Amino acid sequence: xxxxxxxxxxxxxxxxxxxxxxxxxxxxxxxxxxxxxxxxxxxxxxxxxxxxxxxxxxxxxxxxxxxxxxxxxxxxxxxxxxxxxxxxxxxxxxxxxxxxxxxxxxxxxxxxxxxxxxxxxxxxxxxxxxxxxxxxxxxxxxxxxxxxxxxxxxxxxxxxxxxxxxxxxxxxxxxxxxxxxxxxxxxxxxxxxxxxxxxxxxxxx
Numbered sequence: 001x002x003x004x005x006x007x008x009x010x011x012x013x014x015x016x017x018x019x020x021x022x023x024x025x026x027x028x029x030x031x032x033x034x035x036x037x038x039x040x041x042x043x044x045x046x047x048x049x050x051x052x053x054x055x056x057x058x059x060x061x062x063x064x065x066x067x068x069x070x071x072x073x074x075x076x077x078x079x080x081x082x083x084x085x086x087x088x089x090x091x092x093x094x095x096x097x098x099x100x101x102x103x104x105x106x107x108x109x110x111x112x113x114x115x116x117x118x119x120x121x122x123x124x125x126x127x128x129x130x131x132x133x134x135x136x137x138x139x140x141x142x143x144x145x146x147x148x149x150x151x152x153x154x155x156x157x158x159x160x161x162x163x164x165x166x167x168x169x170x171x172x173x174x175x176x177x178x179x180x181x182x183x184x185x186x187x188x189x190x191x192x193x194x195x196x197x198x199x200x201x202x203x204x205x
Contacts, residue, residue, distance in 0.1 A: 079109035086118055095099060095126045113143035121152045124159065132156045147176035155189055167198050 086101035102119035105112065120135035133156045140147040154169035170193070173180050184190050185203050193199040 012030045026126055050172050076112065079105040079112055080113065081113075082108070083115050083118065086115075086122070088120070090125075093118050095122050096166065098122045100125075111142060113139045113149060114141065117146065117149045120156065124152070126154050129156060129159045133160050147173050147180065151180060151184075154193075158193065163196065164200055166193070167196060167202075170199060171202055 005031075009044045033172050082105035086098040086105065089095070089098035089101060097103045099119055102115050102122065105115045106119070111114070116139035120132045120139060123129075123135060124132035133153070136149060136153040136156050139154060140146055143149065150169045150173040152165045154173065157169060159165035170184065170190075174184075181203055190199075
């Protein structure tokens with residue numbers, strides 16, 4: 001009887017020990033899961049914060065670009081007023097006023113290829129050939145496909161005495177705008193070019 005009681009107590013002790021072990025294991029598993037969950041949550045929050053920061057940076061960059069573009073457009077609009085004033089003065093033969101207007105336009109919008117071409121042509125008409133070449137070269141450098149720039153640069157190079165560059169500019173202008181062929185053929189400014197065989201060949205092609 002006593003042995004049976006001892007056996008029962010022993011079995012109960014084993015059961016109790018197993019329950020404690022299982023409880024400890026469960027607590028350990030739950031704790032581990034909790035830690036992993038907390039880590040994942042913290043990582044997710046960190047990733048979201050990074051995405052938000054990155055998006056905010058993108059928005060800030062875009063806003064800055066928009067501000068620069070808006071400023072650029074305002075400058076172009078303001079410069080255009082002076083360009084129109086310069087064209088008006090040039091048509092009426094007041095070249096000094098025209099050049100002064102173009103200078104104001106350049107000051108406001110220094111990347112405008114057209115205004116350099118306008119000023120260059122005005123200088124050419126006033127007999128300042130070397131200065132005309134400088135401004136017309138600047139024009140086509142800013143805009144390599146600016147056909148009008150090459151048109152007037154050809155005239156400037158001819159007056160400057162560089163016949164070869166003058167013909168090359170005519171060729172470039174015609175490549176960019178084949179419609180210039182008739183215009184050049186009828187422009188009295190190009191009359192002196194006609195003694196050059198290469199020029200005549202360009203117009204006959």
